[in-house]
Amino acid sequence: MNRRTALASSLFVTALALNTGCWYSGSDIPVIEAGDLEMEPPGSDSFRQAGDRGEVYDLALEVSDDVNTWVTDIAVGMSRLVHELDQHRPNREEDGWRIYGPHDDDEGKDASWMARITGDSAGASFEVYIGRRGASEDEMRLLIDGDVSVADTERDGHFSIDFDTIAAYADVMDDVDPDAEFGGSIVVEFERDTNTRHKRVDLDFDGFFYDDGEDDLDFDGEKYLYFRDDEGAGRFHFAAISSFESDNWSGPELERMTVDMRWDTEQAGRARGQILEVDGVGDLRHGDLMVNECFDGSGGLVWRSLNEPYAGYEPDYSFGDEADCVFDESALMVRE
Numbered sequence: 067m068n069r070r071t072a073l074a075s076s077l078f079v080t081a082l083a084l085n086t087g088c089w090y091s092g093s094d095i096p097v098i099e100a101g102d103l104e105m106e107p108p109g110s111d112s113f114r115q116a117g118d119r120g121e122v123y124d125l126a127l128e129v130s131d132d133v134n135t136w137v138t139d140i141a142v143g144m145s146r147l148v149h150e151l152d153q154h155r156p157n158r159e160e161d162g163w164r165i166y167g168p169h170d171d172d173e174g175k176d177a178s179w180m181a182r183i184t185g186d187s188a189g190a191s192f193e194v195y196i197g198r199r200g201a202s203e204d205e206m207r208l209l210i211d212g213d214v215s216v217a218d219t220e221r222d223g224h225f226s227i228d229f230d231t232i233a234a235y236a237d238v239m240d241d242v243d244p245d246a247e248f249g250g251s252i253v254v255e256f257e258r259d260t261n262t263r264h265k266r267v268d269l270d271f272d273g274f275f276y277d278d279g280e281d282d283l284d285f286d287g288e289k290y291l292y293f294r295d296d297e298g299a300g301r302f303h304f305a306a307i308s309s310f311e312s313d314n315w316s317g318p319e320l321e322r323m324t325v326d327m328r329w330d331t332e333q334a335g336r337a338r339g340q341i342l343e344v345d346g347v348g349d350l351r352h353g354d355l356m357v358n359e360c361f362d363g364s365g366g367l368v369w370r371s372l373n374e375p376y377a378g379y380e381p382d383y384s385f386g387d388e389a390d391c392v393f394d395e396s397a398l399m400v401r402e
Contacts, residue, residue, distance in 0.1 A: 095152055095183070095190035096216045097145035098223055100138045102256045103267055105130040105292040107302045108333040109365045118367045120359035122339035126327045129304055133269065133290060137254060140227065144210055148192045151181055168206055170199045177238040180206050189215030196235050207231050212254075219261035226253040229274060243278065250274030262296040288322075301398075302327040307344060315376075316341070317349035326398040332363040336393040352376055360391035 107126050109119075156164035167180035180195040180203065191213040195206035209232070212225025230249045236242040250273035258265045269290035288307065294300035305324045310316040322342045329335030341355040342348070352375045360369040369386030371377075377384060 094187050095148070095185045096187065096214050096221075097149050097190070098141045098212070098214050098225065098256075099145070099221075100142055101260075102214075102221055102223070102258050102265075103137050103141050103254065104134050105267055105290075105302065106265075106294070107292075107300070107327055108329045108335060108361070108363075119365050120337060120357075120361060120367050120370060122325060122337040122357050122359050123327070123361055123365065123367075125339060126302055126304075126325050126337060129290075129325065130292070130302065137269070140210075141225065141254075144192070144194070144212070144225065147181065147194065148183060148190070151183060156183075168195070168197060168201055168203055171238065175199075175238040177235065178206070185213075188217070189213065196231065196238075207234065219259050220257070221260065222255075222257040224253060224255040226251055246276065246278050248274075248276040259296070263294055263298045264296045265292070265294045267292040297331045298333075299331045300329060310341065315351045315355070319347055319349040320344050321348045321350060328393050328397045330392055333365075334361060334363045334392045336360045336391050336395070336398060338395070338398050358388075358395070360386070360388070360393075 107130050109123070109127050110130060151166050152164075154166070156166050158165050163182045163184045165180070165182050168178045169180070171177040171179065176199045178197045178199055178201045180197070182193040182195075184191050191211075193211040194209045196209045197206040208228055210225060210227055212223060214221065214223030228251050230251070232239060232242065233247075233249055236244065250271065252274055253270045253272065255268045255270075256266060267290075271288055288305040290304040292300070292302050303324070303326045305322060307320050307322050309318050309320055310323070311318050322340075322344050324340045324342070325337070327335060327337040337359045339357045341350060343350070343354060348354075354373075355376055356373040358369075358371045359367060362368055367386065368390045369388050370384055371388070372380060372383045
């Protein structure tokens with residue numbers, strides 16, 4: 067499944083299927099914006115490199131960019147749907163909720179859609195459901211739900227995605243890999259101050275897994291955390307479980323990968339990448355693997371270390387002086 071587009075494209079189909087009411091003045095409810103969710107570790111906003119750039123640093127940028135793409139696509143698609151529906155008269159109202167549908171898919175797919183919206187200009191909640199063609203309201207299944215609130219320059223909210231529902235209706239979803247197995251849910255929470263650089267984005271994976279059928283397990287998410295204070299200093303953390311079987315230093319057993327990054331207001335900082343046994347189980351060639359890096363404000367490495375015995379395979383990998391780091395390792399500790 068292409069996580070970047072599957073939900074976004076399906077949401078646009080939903081909007082088309084549900085937009086059947088007459089146009090009327092909406093309630094001008096707030097919606098989630100791309101800027102609410104974008105993770106921006108050092109180097110993500112421009113080309114930054116002076117000398118070598120660390121592998122953990124690059125991995126953090128790659129992961130944050132990937133999450134920005136698919137999470138933002140989902141959020142923007144959902145927000146367009148909610149905004150568009152809010153400009154039309156609902157099918158009915160119940161306990162303050164404006165209910166649209168169920169309506170059968172207008173492209174002939176074996177699907178029916180329903181949305182529920184409530185709120186005003188200070189905050190809104192929304193739910194999107196899917197069912198089979200001709201399904202009653204009681205037969206609809208929750209696909210996405212969330213909320214957003216705004217007070218002066220402060221914005222906060224959340225949304226959750228049910229991948230068990232996506233798997234159950236994969237035959238009518240766009241861009242879903244028919245050979246993949248996946249499930250669980252992801253909850254995204256955010257807070258942001260538009261008058262400063264303050265931002266927090268948390269992704270919690272609840273039983274989420276994705277297996278492309280090629281390796282033992284392609285991906286099993288745990289948690290992504292991004293925090294930036296008012297002045298721009300921050301931290302980034304992610305953890306995932308996989309077999310890493312495609313690498314020649316690991317076999318089919320599962321291990322846990324974690325990446326942590328911390329930076330100051332000048333964008334200099336420290337990063338650590340680890341591949342760890344899970345509850346004493348794993349098949350890394352020499353047990354747990356750990357890479358530590360420190361970087362300056364331009365993203366260039368100032369120190370790098372690889373733990374033994376892996377360092378024996380890469381005798382020139384470690385270099386620099388840890389004393390030149392702006393943070394010590396304790397600064398990488400994050401709440402789990």
